[in-house]
Amino acid sequence: MSTLIEAKGLSKSYGSHQALKSVDFKVERGRIVGLVGPNGAGKTTILKAILGLTSYEGDLTVLGMNPERQRHQIMQKVSFIADVAVLPGWLKVANALEFVTEVHPNFNLERAKYFLGKTNISMDAKVKQLSKGMVAQLHLALVMSIEAELLVLDEPTLGLDILYRKEFYNQLLTEFFDEGRSILVTTHQIEEIENLLTDLIFIRDGKIVLDATMDEVTNDYIEVMVSKDNIAQAEALNPVMSRDVFGRKVYLFQGVSREQLEVLGELHSPSVADLFVAKMKEGK
């Protein structure tokens, strides 16, 4: 089985507000998928549905199971870090390790101790005595010590300073991720993770507006810095978006061949952030 998550016609309404409008997507094994969208686009709703934390309409399977009915079996193979610091303040670090060891069949205590050994976190400390960054380190140490097939991260670095943010993703890549596992991550700070991602899903107003591998994105979307003389030619090729940079125009094209574009100016791969802005403005 190489598909970890499959959604078909996934929908969710909160009263009259439709948070998800019949969404289809797949997450394959061995991928790092970025789920990106503005606030209220439906990212968290998708994650909650996957984790069995909310009801939904449509078909959704996670590791071949139904998250509404088999939540606690799924959680043996799925780890999750939410966007808020969720470790309770009264919990002692040593007790957290003891508790997870006893309730989680796939938790590796030695690994957790190894990760914590690399931090300044004391075993006797309570969570409320730790800094925000240290709480994130602790949570990450716990989660990386679970032999999970899927790791779901919802804005995991929100509110952390830059050193912790970098370290967070570095550790995930070097110590956790391999071809047997997948990571599904939502974040506002796309710049920080765009080099990590293998797949990209953009979501807007409850609909998916882009679902592609990073390779597809690089092949399909090209940015051209066009000199003034070539502007008319560039406009004729239907750019997705244009912006001004130091008096020159930068155009974003989708599905136009490199040969056609090379004559107009310097070619770049667009950053995910620029692509995101383009996709969010499209049709508006």
Place this chain on the structure above:
Amino acid sequence: MNSFKALVKREYWENRGLIFLSPAIIAAVLAAIMILGTITGDTFVETHHGEINLWDKFPQAVEEFNNIEEEKRTQAIQISLYAPRILFGFVMMLICLFYCLGSLYDERKDKSILFWKSLPVSDTATVLSKFVSVCFMIPIVYFAVVAAFQVFLLVYGTVLAWFGGSLGVNVWTSSNLFGVLFNSLFSFVVATLWLAPLWAWFMFASAWAKKVAFLWGTLPIFMVAIAEGWIFRSSHFIEMVGERVARGFTTLNSDMHFLVGKDMFDEHYVAKWYEVLGESGFWIGLIVAAGFLAGAIYTRRYRDES
């Protein structure tokens, strides 16, 4: 099973202050007051004959104590052993109340529910672990603290006997300590189980409450009572609740009641703990509790905070 044990342990870690420290501190303070009271000058008592120094009276008192009938002495010692249970039992009931009201509310307030839910533990196991904590763990911890205090009382009595020139052996032989401990343990547990429908209701309210779990837990009880008064001009519901609570206390202190000559409580409302186990009301209470627990499990499982 291992994970259920871990869940109960987690409840203890989270609520150690409520469950263990509060009775332990009360016991320590009581013990300190007794010791200090004996050592310092409070042993002088003003009577209309002038001042009497209790220290001087010790030998006389101890001698009198040694001379009373065995049966009376046993009764006196056991009464003093059971007496602390009135205070500790009252504190325990209050603590159970606050524990239940916080049990499924605090984790949502501090958002740690997302962490607990990220672990492979079912909502059923989580809610049941909290119910087991209130019905067994808390009363057993209270029993242990009270037992330690009871042993302290005997030691204290023995030391007083020494000052009175006696060995104080009969303080222990007349205490029936093991019988007292046995009855204490079961009285604590059965009394808490008798109140199970209330605990389960408060847990349900705790799972349900968006804010101020205390009001969600208590107001509906009064609202039902008021509604019944308006519509039927009767007060069966609130009488039933009141009787349930009162019987919790009388069950906890029934040993005391029977020792002091059965005039502590109304005889219709008091029974030994093993008699309570045989009452239909006890088992109906557990069935009602199961209903509220199912509601609490369902609420925790399907509640969507956003």
